[in-house]
Amino acid sequence: MARGPAPASLLATGAIGLSVLLLLLPLPAKQAVASRVGPVLFYPAGRATAFIESMLALQRDNRALRLDLAHRVIDEALLFGLQTQNERLHRMVEMRSELPHWLIPGMVSSRPGRFVGEYLAVDSGVERGVEVGFGVVSTDGLVGRVVEVRPHRALVRTLLSPESRVSVLVRRSGAGGILRADRSAGFLVPDIPMVEDVVAGDTLVTSGLGGSFPAGLRVGVVTGIEDDRRLQLHRARVRTLVRFHAVREVFILGGALPDTSWSDDGELPS
DSSP: OOHHHHOOHHHHHHHHHHHHHHSSSSSHHHHHHHHHHHHHHHHHHHHHHHHHHHHHHHHHHHHHHHHHHHHHHHHHHHHHHHHHHEEEEHHHHHHHHHOEEEEEEEEEEESHHHOOOOOOOOOOOGGOOOTTTEEEEETTTEEEEEEETTEEEEEEEETTTTTTOEEETTTTOOOEEEEEEEETEEEEEEEETTSSOOOTTTTEEEOOOTTOOOOTEEEEEEEEEEETTTTTOOOOOOOOOOTTTTTTTTEEEEEEOOOOOOOOOOOOOO
């Protein structure tokens, strides 16, 4: 039995025949056939083109939205920076009106030393009138004191250093003691007499003794009290107001107060 032509050959023959027939048709007939057949033949291509165009439009919109979002993030960061700077300047103005010193501004350039935050290097030195022993504050409170100066640089020992000692008072009751730092225990005022009134939540300020710091500078907040019945002393745990690991801008108290007969650690001078 003879085998029939292959389906592919039949399709090719039909396509050729249809092409020849279309060529022989008059122009009006060709246009009529094209108007009916064209949309069917080109529908998939048109759909694909429309889909690609919509995807490209979405990509453009997404790119524009991402760019707008990036601008908003930058604008918010700038606004936050300006607001923060504005708040610092307001506190600076308030501080200037309260302190009997002139304030020398300085930016923290590094945090030298083995334990981060115990020392700060700032970009103000002898050329701006900075001297060893000058107190250092930020808009949050007491930072420390200058221990070394160079023409364009000063080294500040912060309250975080175990070598620091500051005479403080409880602002509410006037109870006094010496603030010191312990690397394992944190900040402590271990020598408040038990007859004095001090509780958790009390604010500590400088007492003014020693001459490096004026009275009333904010230092920290009492977070807990332990009693030593044998020595009849309160031992206060303290959270300082300044974040020594993060402080960036400080103010050096130019012109120390006149010295007194008491040193900052409460000992009589030799």
